Amino acid sequence: MENFDLGTLLGIGIALAAIIVILKSARIVPQRSNFVIERLGKYSRTLDSGFHFLIPFVDKVAYQQVLKEEVIDVERQACVTRDNIQVGINGVMYIQVVDSHKASYGINDYRYAASQLAQTTMRSVIGQTDLDKTFEERAKINEEVVRALDEAAAPWGIKVLRYEISDIELPTSIKDALEQQMRAERERRAAIAKSEGERQAMINVSEGQKQEVINLSEGEKMKQINEAEGRAREIELIAEATAEGIRKIALAIKEPGGSEAVSLRIAEQYVKEFGNLAKTNNTMIIPAELSNIGGAVAGLSEVLRATQKKT
Incomplete structure (x- = not known):
């Protein structure tokens, strides 16, 4: 029984020693890390990440360095x-x-x-x-x-x-001074911005007034041009109508009985105008010889015939 107990204890001791040796010799280095190995107190090597074996009781991990930032x-x-x-x-x-x-x-x-x-x-x-x-x-x-x-x-x-x-x-004093300086700078910028805004507003108003005057003058100019063109067109149309009327009268005179009709028309107009002249004046105007009416009509008829011959 004593031999069995001694053997058991010896086996357990050997197993523990083996486990310790394995733990001492096996090392796993994490990613982005280095193990600095010393052998008998002197630098031996640097282990990168991975699985490594060391000599038990001879090699040891002296430093562990992390390579991350x-x-x-x-x-x-x-x-x-x-x-x-x-x-x-x-x-x-x-x-x-x-x-x-x-x-x-x-x-x-x-x-x-x-x-x-x-x-x-x-x-x-x-x-x-x-x-x-x-x-x-x-x-x-x-x-x-x-x-x-x-x-x-x-x-x-x-x-x-x-x-x-x-x-x-x-320092507090420097902070106060800087705040005052910043406040003054902001006020200066605000004043400049305000003056620039007022200046721009005045420029805009003056530009608007200038454009308004230009537009009014342009409108007046176009109005005068249109009125002149209208008057010219009116005169042209009246002249054309008058010429057309005279041409038609001339053609009518050539027709049989045209001369007599013209004489009668002239006589009627003469009498009408003479009557109007008598109405509009306080003095009654009477021709010296009433027979002159016929002579005047005959004279006017002669003028028309002479004009017809020239035409």
């Missing part, structure tokens, strides 16, 4: 601008491990070192920039900080990808 919050710090204004700035830095060996043995804590380096670099860059430029050229400041950090962090096996200023805190 990391975000580091850079704490707020006091910086003095070139025009001697103190501002509080905090930012965000994005870094990535590109060499696991350097990141493990180049520096004790690359995250803390990168954060401190970002603060000192930011102080240096802000010290060379005026307060107004810190707001206007924020992208340029970020680029300068990234360039300085990337050069300094190269021996640590990390790469600084980006740096962004997340907040700039100003």
Whole structure:
């Protein structure tokens, strides 16, 4: 019984030892990670993602480095601008491990070192920039900080990808002064916009009045032209009608009895007009010889016949 118990315990011990050896020798490296292996306390190799075997009690995983991009919050710090204004700035830095060996043995804590380096670099860059430029050229400041950090962090096996200023805190007095300046600028722009609007309105009114005068003058011109054309056409039509009437009278005179009809018509007109003349005047006008009526009619008839012969 004692031999059986001793053998059982020995078997269990061997099984446990085998399990420990397997656990010590088998390593699974996750994706986007590196394991730094030391053999007897000295750097041996760097394992990429996948399944690996180690020599038990000889090889060990000294460091585990993540190759994914990391975000580091850079704490707020006091910086003095070139025009001697103190501002509080905090930012965000994005870094990535590109060499696991350097990141493990180049520096004790690359995250803390990168954060401190970002603060000192930011102080240096802000010290060379005026307060107004810190707001206007924020992208340029970020680029300068990234360039300085990337050069300094190269021996640590990390790469600084980006740096962004997340907040700039100003003293209360500077805030008040900036608000007053902004308020004055807005009022100036509003006054300019109002004056430009009034100016444009006056221009529009004057242009409208000018166009109205032009339109009225054009209308008056067209009216006069139309009236002149109408009068000319009227005269032309009257002349044509008169000529047509005279031509028809001339043709009628050529007909048998035409001359006698014309003489009778002339006599009638003479008597009618003489009667009207007597009515419209207070003085009664009587021809010296009534026989002259016939002579006048005969004379007019002779004129018509002479005109007919010429035609």
